Amino acid sequence: MIRLGVLILALVLAGCNGAQSLETATRTKVADSALPPMKNFATARPTPPVRSNANIAADFLSLHFALESGRDLPVFTRFEMPITVRLTGSPPPTMKSDLKRLLERLRREAGIDIRQVSGGTANITIEAVSHDQIRRALPQAACFVVPNASSLAEFRRDRRKAKSNWSMLRSRERLGIFIPYDVSPQEVRDCLHEELAQALGPLNDLYRLPDSVFNDDNVHTVLTGFDMLVLRATYAPELRSGMTRPQVAAALPSVLRRLNPRGDSIAPIPYSETPRNWIDAIQTALGPRTEASRRNRAANTAASIAMQSGWTDHRRAFPHYIIGRMIQLDDPEQAQQHYGTALHYLAQTPGTELHQAYVATQTAAYAIARGDGVGALRQINPSIDVMARAENAAMLATLMMLKAEALELTGKPEQARAVRLDSLGWARYGFGSDWAVRSVMQDIALLNPQNRTGG
Structure with missing residues (x-):
């Protein structure tokens, strides 16, 4: 799981990297004093899906009958009993409260019979372990879920056995989720949402989805209205473990008509599958251990594939956002052109307000660095509510700090x-x-020309 777009620390304009100091007493006082209490989100505000049931049915099948690697799954699987969840390891307090809130949402919004237990063997065990332990088990993962394991030690012992192979699964009875306890509260919560959703439902991610955590772009970090509909359909009485893809496809129209009647009145739109070479290029571009020149070539390759595929959706925009992030220090004006291209295609794609807010964070930072407070506020103000609804505290805080500099x-x-x-x-x-x-x-404050010296 790769987290994107959280920091804008690199967007101090080239040429302003000499000796710099803060000149605002209020800002320095805050930095030197005790910070105020942590805030958290109290009420979920998911947006209902805005696509046709025909499109959602196709998404459901693609999500449930393949793995992220592209390997097909032979049958549909889910839990066929009331689901118990146990939290073990060394969970921080925020993890406990966020899990409780997530389980409440799953019961209320997805209609899943799920509850937390304090002891014994549970259907889903969530073990809070260190980041280093996860890295030793799966070097590329921030957190992960596996079948037929209740501890990281059990997974490491049995990882090459058939019991750990998702494609061999015919129903779900016992799964393990492994989440780091030594990262930010938001990263812990994001892992809870993504991994518990996959433990309960789809095992695949689709880049074509603009409104879902089942998407490796990680723009959405908490379960959306679309995700809850997919999970509710997963546990519909018309479906059961062991059904084939044609059997599930035959049952889905009536399931979705009952659960999402509005979707039957929306006309379906054509969609194209995301080719493996585009996915590989994006993953290379985002690779944390990949050299910069190779990442840049991969991002440009993804942009070229998107253009040749004739896409006009968020997949056309995403490579340009990545390229902008890569070059913004060395060529900030060219980066803004890439952000403008990304926004052009996002504006044509329903349900991409959050994607647009990510881009606005970058373009507003650039406006502040140029001393354009009015232009920055014009971009920041609508994005703040979007980030609050999406429950992305890191980006919300970033936007608010940018707003403070724009107001200055x-x-x-x-x-x-x-x-x-x-x-x-x-x-x-x-x-x-x-x-x-x-x-x-401090770094956001240094975007403000009023606070820079020696640049």
Whole structure:
């Protein structure tokens, strides 16, 4: 699981990398004092899916009958009994509260019979382990779920046995989820949402989905209205473990008509499968251990494939967003052109408000660096509510800190101070440690020309 778009720390304009200092007393005082209490999200506000049931049915089949590797799965699987969940290991307090909230959502929004237990063998065991333990087990994973294991030790012992092979599964009875406890509260929560959703339902991710956590772009970090509909359909009485793809396809229209009647009145739109070479190029471009030149070539390859495929959706936009992020330090003006291209295609794709807010974070930062507070506010203000609805505290805090600098630029220091202080509680949830929060705040402040010297 690769997390994208959280930090904008690299977007200090080239040429302003000399000796720099903060000149705002309020900002320095906040950085040196105790931070306010951590904030968290109380009420979920998922947006209902806005696509036709015919398209959702096709998505459902693609999600359930393949693995992320592209390998087909022979039958549909789910739990066929009330589901128990046990939390083990060393979970931090936020993990406990976020799990409780997620289980409540699954019962209420997806209609799943699921509850937490404190002892004994559970259907799903969530073990909180260290980041290093996860890296030793699966080097490329931030967190993961496996069949027929209740501990990381059991998985490591049996990982090459048939019991650990998803394609051999015919029903789900016991699964293990492994999540790091030594990362930010938001990263823990994001892992809870993605891995528990896969433990309960689809095992595949689809880049074509604009409104789902079942997408490796990780733009959505908590379960969406689409995701809850997919999970509710997964546990519909018309379906059962062991059904083949044609059997599930035959049952889905009536299931979705009952669960999502609005979707029957929406006309289906044509879609194209995402080719493996585009997926490989994107994964290479995002590879944390890949050299920069290779990542840049891969991102440009993905952009070329998207153009040749005739796409006009978020998949056409995504490579340009990645390229912009890569080159913004060395060529900020060219980066803005790529962000503009990304926004052009996102504006044509329903349900991509969150994607647009990610891009706006970058373009607003650039506006602030150029001293354009008014232009920055025009981009930031609508994006803040989008990030709040998406429950992305790291990006919400980033946008609020950017807003504070934009307000400083427009001569509103008191409003700037209030917004900056309000951002810190979200930053503590999104970024974790106090030093990380202070580092983000300082780096965003240095985007403001009023706070830079020697540049």
